[in-house]
Amino acid sequence: MIRYFREIFEGLWSLLVGLKVTGRFALAPTVTTHYPFDELEVTPNYRGHIDLVVNPKTGKDKCIVCMMCQRACPSGCITVKGQKPEGAKKRVLTEYRLDFTKCSLCGNCVEACPTSAIEFSHEYNIAGTSRHDFHYDLVERFRDRCRTLGVEPKIADLTPVATKPKPEREKTESQGDRKPDG
Amino acid sequence: MTDVFPPDLIRLIVSFVIVVAFAFTNAAVLVLVERKICGHIQRRPGPFEVGPHGLLQTAVDGVKLMAKQMLVPRNADAGLFRAAPILSFVPPIAALIVVPFARMLQVRDLDIGVLFILSLAAVNVLAILVAGWSSANKYSLFGAIRAVAQNVAYEIPLLLSLLTIVIWVGSFRMSDIVAAQGGFWFAFTPMGFVAFLVYFICGIAETNRAPFDLPEAESELTAGFHTEYAGMGFGLFFLGEYTNMLLVSAIATTLFLGGWNGPAFLTTAGTGFWATVIQTLWFLAKVYGLIVVMIWVRWTYPRVRFDQLLNFCWKILIPISMANLAVTAVWLKL
Numbered sequence: 001m002i003r004y005f006r007e008i009f010e011g012l013w014s015l016l017v018g019l020k021v022t023g024r025f026a027l028a029p030t031v032t033t034h035y036p037f038d039e040l041e042v043t044p045n046y047r048g049h050i051d052l053v054v055n056p057k058t059g060k061d062k063c064i065v066c067m068m069c070q071r072a073c074p075s076g077c078i079t080v081k082g083q084k085p086e087g088a089k090k091r092v093l094t095e096y097r098l099d100f101t102k103c104s105l106c107g108n109c110v111e112a113c114p115t116s117a118i119e120f121s122h123e124y125n126i127a128g129t130s131r132h133d134f135h136y137d138l139v140e141r142f143r144d145r146c147r148t149l150g151v152e153p154k155i156a157d158l159t160p161v162a163t164k165p166k167p168e169r170e171k172t173e174s175q176g177d178r179k180p181d182g
Numbered sequence: 183m184t185d186v187f188p189p190d191l192i193r194l195i196v197s198f199v200i201v202v203a204f205a206f207t208n209a210a211v212l213v214l215v216e217r218k219i220c221g222h223i224q225r226r227p228g229p230f231e232v233g234p235h236g237l238l239q240t241a242v243d244g245v246k247l248m249a250k251q252m253l254v255p256r257n258a259d260a261g262l263f264r265a266a267p268i269l270s271f272v273p274p275i276a277a278l279i280v281v282p283f284a285r286m287l288q289v290r291d292l293d294i295g296v297l298f299i300l301s302l303a304a305v306n307v308l309a310i311l312v313a314g315w316s317s318a319n320k321y322s323l324f325g326a327i328r329a330v331a332q333n334v335a336y337e338i339p340l341l342l343s344l345l346t347i348v349i350w351v352g353s354f355r356m357s358d359i360v361a362a363q364g365g366f367w368f369a370f371t372p373m374g375f376v377a378f379l380v381y382f383i384c385g386i387a388e389t390n391r392a393p394f395d396l397p398e399a400e401s402e403l404t405a406g407f408h409t410e411y412a413g414m415g416f417g418l419f420f421l422g423e424y425t426n427m428l429l430v431s432a433i434a435t436t437l438f439l440g441g442w443n444g445p446a447f448l449t450t451a452g453t454g455f456w457a458t459v460i461q462t463l464w465f466l467a468k469v470y471g472l473i474v475v476m477i478w479v480r481w482t483y484p485r486v487r488f489d490q491l492l493n494f495c496w497k498i499l500i501p502i503s504m505a506n507l508a509v510t511a512v513w514l515k516l
Contacts, residue, residue: 018482
């Protein structure tokens with residue numbers, strides 16, 4: 001008989017303890033993010049698609065157009081083009097295209113890069129209505145990111161060189177034998 | 183004019199329209215309140231996008247439910263299938279007629295008020311049984327079987343706990359019961375408190391809410407007895423459930439928590455306009471307080487197993503409410 005009542009009281013008490021727990025949580029602030037309106041900062045080792053590294057002070061890229069990334073890519077989704085301006089010793093980047101539809105995010109390109117010129121972006125809100133939306137012009141993205149950082153982008157601004165006469169002497173390193181865009 | 187429309191008929195129609203409107207508003211508000219409380223218990227904001235802080239979510243949901251087609255399964259008993267939602271929705275609304283919202287705010291003060299409510303509340307079981315049986319679906323039928331076993335069991339302690347108050351007051355009339363609680367509320371007496379506790383537990387079981395939501399256990403029976411219902415058929419079951427919650431809390435308030443009486447000095451027994459407003463506010467505050475507790479309970483406890491459900495009723499609730507009734511009877515005779 002005593003056990004019967006003790007069980008009832010202990011049961012009732014445990015129920016009240018449960019109510020206290022949920023009651024406390026109900027009054028505590030919420031911990032969720034209102035997703036489309038605010039977004040979480042992803043972890044630094046998140047692997048989005050690749051991006052060219054921006055020097056935030058000078059607005060320059062680090063690419064030396066060595067083609068290592070294009071060669072390292074197992075899916076053939078990177079197309080790099082560069083040219084040697086007259087009088088210069090190094091080639092400079094003119095075009096960097098990524099076909100993200102084929103990319104498997106293996107990271108071989110980032111590892112292969114001798115100058116650490118490419119990095120993984122933290123883009124995870126990627127959506128498109130056509131597969132062509134996923135063919136990225138990373139040079140264009142580079143310029144946009146420079147502008148958000150507030151520096152003048154100094155990349156692939158070789159238009160005067162390219163429009164010079166004598167096009168046969170122009171050294172355009174077009175080793176990418178694939179069509180650059182879809 | 184008065185020959186064609188007797189004033190009593192007009193009064194009845196007007197008050198019934200008001201009661202139905204109140205039931206619909208109540209359901210719309212409670213759906214939102216339930217989702218908000220549930221969200222905050224789980225530390226998320228609940229509906230947030232439609233209107234400021236998601237206040238218009240229920241309106242949008244209602245439009246969706248009304249716009250949907252009500253499908254009838256091929257093997258279903260079409261007549262019963264269509265009748266069941268109405269059967270679950272009308273009785274709780276009709277029962278609201280005898281609820282005293284204030285001294286002067288009661289549609290009909292029947293001398294069998296408590297009995298009237300209980301007999302109408304019992305129709306809810308029939309509605310669930312009809313819905314489950316006519317759906318021609320094993321999950322629906324299982325839900326219906328569970329509902330019947332559960333509600334038949336839990337109606338006994340529910341009646342016994344209400345009977346404690348009825349023999350105390352000596353009347354089934356709602357206004358008498360409220361008037362008897364002018365000085366003290368029954369929930370604050372030892373016997374009244376036990377009866378209140380038993381009643382509240384049984385009330386949660388009668389409305390088929392967690393932790394006693396076996397008839398519609400999502401994880402086991404998809405949606406239980408309303409699995410096959412779409413659109414407003416489901417909507418009416420939903421309305422019925424929330425109106426039932428309102429009814430259960432209104433009875434608890436009337437019989438145990440002093441009805442429209444406020445605590446101590448903040449009360450008024452007047453019949454004027456402002457007195458009626460104050461009394462209604464007290465009544466609604468108590469009713470919605472109880473409903474919030476019911477929602478809080480739902481999002482705290484896991485669902486009980488079926489044997490636990492029946493054991494709890496037959497081994498604990500019924501003996502305790504019987505003993506409580508006997509003690510009250512002896513104490514009243516002394």
